[in-house]
Amino acid sequence: MSEVVSVVLSGGSGSRLWPLSRKSHPKPYIPLPDGETLIQKTLSRVLKARPKDTVLTVTNREYYFLTRDSFNAYGKTHPDDAAPFRYLLEPSGRNTAPAMACAALWAQQTCGADTVLLFMPADHIVPEIDAFAEATRKAVEMAQKGELVTFGVQPTAPETGFGYIQIGTALPPGFRVSRFVEKPDEATAQAYVDSGEYLWNSGIFCMRADALLQAMQTHAPEVLAAAQAAWDEAREFGDAWELGGSFAQAPDISIDYAIMEKATDVAVIPSEFSWNDLGAWGAYAQLLEPDADGNRLLAPESLVEDTHNCIVHSPHRLTALLGVEDLLVADTPDALLIADKSRDQEVRVLVDALKARRHQSYDINPTMHRPWGTYTVLEEGDRFKMKRIVVKPGEKLSLQMHHHRSEHWIVVSGTALVHVGGTEKLVMTNESTFIPAGTAHRLSNPGVIDLVLIEVQSGAYLGEDDIVRFDDVYGRVEQGSPAA
Incomplete structure (x- = not known):
């Protein structure tokens, strides 16, 4: 039996869920009514349905620490769930086809060419774990024979925002795909539902690494070429591989358009689980x-x-x-x-209109996540900005300097270890310290609880790009390192 790797694809910004979902804090990471995020629910589903799989997450390098923190938070509440977590980091978003090609190249080198890859988006809700596990078992069985397998979901309404799959001849335990149809109008969608011959295209796929790469070579060679170049340039550090800049040369194309609609060896597993891709507010x-x-x-x-x-x-x-x-x-x-x-x-x-106006609300969330914690902009005006900063236990910000602003820190809770101009001191709750412009400084949390402080910035320019980093434990000094 081939090794199976569960691949979580954490990409799109979820613009239809604006203003909750933003580019800087996209849909997979937004809290749901029960407090969990979509990516945590995806991880939970994988670990319960396929507990022996390695989990590879393909995401933008800007979301690496956010993803890792999400998984760590899940682990604290589910200590019995464990799996090897690996991360493949994209320098830019290029849709599912390039992401899946790079995952296949990763699997080919690290696990073997016959590795079966189970691809699933990070922004789906699938509550029936047993039905999901059974569908993945059938899909793995078919994928091991070289089939390119997709998962179809029984439609419950004439949804116009979903793609559809027409079922062809029986191919136990699934069916041959007759054709794919993208987002029909309501009348056509109703006809599909009434016919019983169509399934919703769930965006979940299963295939061997070598079968996927061969299909790429046949149907989307330009995607494979860019993916191969990006993988050859990849930099490994710890549990992650950062793809090279050639990734940006890949066509921005989905796996459906690149391969699935062209290949002949495509199969579908009709799935018994309910499915919500949380595509919009409805x-x-x-x-x-x-x-x-x-x-x-x-x-x-x-x-x-x-x-x-x-x-x-x-x-x-x-x-x-x-x-x-x-x-x-x-x-x-x-x-x-x-x-x-x-x-x-x-x-x-x-969202497109806000982007055209260069309005920051299309992109920036009031609370920004960093590898060391978060900051929230409370208020800003002419020559001042106020932030609430939370630093996780044992974490530290970079050793840095600002040209145009000074900062005043007031500790609300916890203990701060502050480095200013070559000296260090502890700043306790209800104490404060001042950092002049042009002075190297660093903030650390030496305690076991969150450090919470209020930062008041003053100066002629308060942009986030007014920063010079001299040292950073998260690798943000080096060019091309993961953003935070």
């Missing part, structure tokens, strides 16, 4: 129980009167609705979305 709302008026609320202090069939996501402040229906309200500390609920698939149009 899908997110399905995780919330409706009230008597059909409202789905994630808003601890919400007040709704004469309001029907609305979606409200407002965990940070009181939100009141009166005399409205079919609204989508999504509130975050720095942005508010109000839309017709039926147009949730169009939210990405707003």
Whole structure:
């Protein structure tokens, strides 16, 4: 039996879930109503259904520490679940085909060319673990014979935002794929559902590394060439491999367009599990129980009167609705979305408009994650900015300097070890320290609880790029190292 590697594909920004999902903190990492993130749920599903598999996560290098922290947080609450975790880091996003090609090259070199790769996106919800495990067992069986296997889900509605797979001749334990269809209109989708011949394309795949690479060579040689060059340039450090800059030369193309719609040895496993790709706010709302008026609320202090069939996501402040229906309200500390609920698939149009305006809310989340912890911008104005900084136990920021700003740190809880201009001192709770502009400094947490402090910046320029790093335990000094 070939080795099986479960590959988590953690890519897209989830623009239809704006303003909750941003480029800097994308959909796989946003908290769900139960407190877990999508990538943690994906990890849980893999570890329960396939506990012996190595888990390889393919993600952007900017999300390496965020992914690792998500897995570590999951491990603390599920100490009995364990697996070897490996990471393949992309310098830029280039869709699923280049990502999967690089995963196959990784597997070929580290595990063997006949390694079976089970690919799954990090942003799906599949609650039936036993059914998922059975579907993966069948898929692995077919993949070991050289088939390129995809998973189909029984459609429950004429969804226009999903791709469809037409079932062909029987190929036990699955079927030959007759054809793929991308996002039909509602009438066509209804006809597909009524026919019983079509399944939703789940975006979950299973195939041997050598079979995938051969299909790439036949149908998408330009993808394989860029992936091979990026793998040849890869830099290994610890549990991760950082792909080289040639990855950016790969076509931005999905595995469906690159291979699956062209190859003849493609099979589908009709799967018995329910499936939610959480593509837009309507899908997110399905995780919330409706009230008597059909409202789905994630808003601890919400007040709704004469309001029907609305979606409200407002965990940070009181939100009141009166005399409205079919609204989508999504509130975050720095942005508010109000839309017709039926147009949730169009939210990405707003994101594109914000991007065109170079407005930071399309990209930047008020709380930014770093390998050492987080910071949240509380307020900013002319020549000042206030942040709440949380440093995890035992972690430290880089030794750094700013040209244009000074900083004042006030410790709220925990203990800070502060290096300023060659001297070190402990700063305790309710104490403060000052760092002049142009002075090398470093902040560390020597304690066993989170260090929480308020930082007040003052100066003529307060951009995050006003930073010179002299030393960094996370490798951010070196050119091309993982971003944080």
